[in-house]
Amino acid sequence: MxxxxxxxxxxxxxxxxxxxxxxxxxxxxxxxxxxxxxxxxxxxxxxxxxxxxxxxxxxxxxxxxxxxxxxxxxxxxxxxxxxxxxxxxxxxxxxxxxxxxxxxxxxxxxxxxxxxxxxxxxxxxxxxxxxxxxxxxxxxxxxxxxxxxxxxxxxxVEIADDARIMGSAALHQFVRIGRAAVVGGVCGVESDVIPYGGVLGNRARLVGLNWVWLRRNGVAGGDLHRLRRAFRLLYPRHAVNEVFERRLERVRAEFGDDPRVGEILNFIDAPSRRGLVRIATRGAGDDGEGAL
Known part of the structure; x- marks a missing residue:
């Protein structure tokens, strides 16, 4: 026809x-x-x-x-x-x-x-x-x-798909911004931001994940729960004596088969000129959920 x-x-x-x-x-x-x-x-x-x-x-x-x-x-x-x-x-x-x-x-x-x-x-x-x-x-x-x-x-500077960089932020040369990450307004970003990460402040500190984008793009239920657990293990809310490399090994062993956690791990493993943005030590709320 x-x-x-x-x-x-x-x-x-x-x-x-x-x-x-x-x-x-x-x-x-x-x-x-x-x-x-x-x-x-x-x-x-x-x-x-x-x-x-x-x-x-x-x-x-x-x-x-x-x-x-x-x-x-x-x-x-x-x-x-x-x-x-x-x-x-x-x-x-x-x-x-x-x-x-x-x-x-x-x-x-x-x-x-x-x-x-x-x-x-x-x-x-x-x-x-x-x-x-x-x-x-x-x-x-x-x-x-x-x-x-x-x-x-x-x-x-490298900015991956679906990232959001809010008003008047400044990104240092060679910084990497991971997929679907969000950089808050008036942030001075000197280091790499993990995929789905959310950073605020000057200098920028990691305050959580971009929960809004994740939910809007169909991440829910068990997938969201695993991602939250992996993030809390990798970036605990309170100071701990365990070094970052040891926490990274634990996340890799427990959540490495999750595709979104794997994306974060691959980003961390990739060569970097600037290192990773550090976790905020105070004022982040419940792992940043709802803040970004």
Whole structure:
């Protein structure tokens, strides 16, 4: 049986040729996909690729070897792919990539990678980077990451899928933020945050797990209970004489077959330049549950 397919409005928009405002400056070498919209006073460099459906609202600058994924939207006065703030950078053709359906809000700066780093700065798909945030050279952000207003990060920061970085937080260079972790507002984060971890304060301290995200994503019952027990064993509420490595061995032996606990253990085992954020010694409540 033959079925007539009706195109959705955004599919029709992507089928249209690019629309470039007369005041925009688009270099001849730039590659523009179907349905691209470039608003007033934007500047697009010669090595830029804008995939289908990308919109540059106005006053946006995209330069360098930069690729913007389909249906991404960049708001006024953001800059993507410009040279990194690194004194060792000498004009090498490093890259920057923004994933599909990601939204970059006003005044955000995202710099391309460096030859002494991994050579690329990457922001994943379906991310939201809010106003005035800075994503430095060689940073790698996963999918569905939310970066709230005024967040700043040093170079080489890694932020895994579904993480949330709240307003005005500052991430030290080489810090790793695990999957679905949440960093509280005005946090100074100098060390790695475990997957599902929640940190608050200046300097940041671990106050619990991101129970809200876990419940919203279907973790409940016995799975949530095991994760809570493993966390309490690894990060006890009160000071203990047992060293962290011994607690880590106990968690590995008792809960190592649980996939989410295993994710935390693998994160801890991975090489790190910064070490792990420490547990808060007071004010965390019931292992942070309900706080994040």
């Amino acid at each position: 033959m079925v007539d397919l009706v195109a959705r409005p955004h599919d029709e928009a992507r089928a249209r040729p690019p629309v470039v405002h007369p005041s925009a400056v688009v270099s001849p070498g730039a590659k523009l996909g179907a349905g691209v919209r470039i608003g007033p006073f934007c500047t697009v460099g010669p090595d830029v690729v804008l995939e289908d459906g990308v919109e540059l609202v106005s006053h946006v600058v995209v330069d360098g070897h930069t690729r913007i994924g389909r249906d991404a939207r960049l708001f006024p006065f953001c800059t993507v792919g410009l040279a990194p703030q690194d004194l060792k950078y000498n004009g090498e053709p490093t890259r920057c990539e923004i994933g599909a359906r990601t939204v970059i809000r006003e005044n955000v700066t995202i710099h391309r990678g460096t030859a002494t780093g991994i050579g690329i700065t990457r922001v994943g798909s379906q991310c939201l980077v809010m106003a005035n945030a800075h994503v430095a050279h060689d940073c790698v952000l996963g999918d569905r990451v939310i970066i709230v207003n005024n967040v700043v990060m040093g170079g080489h």
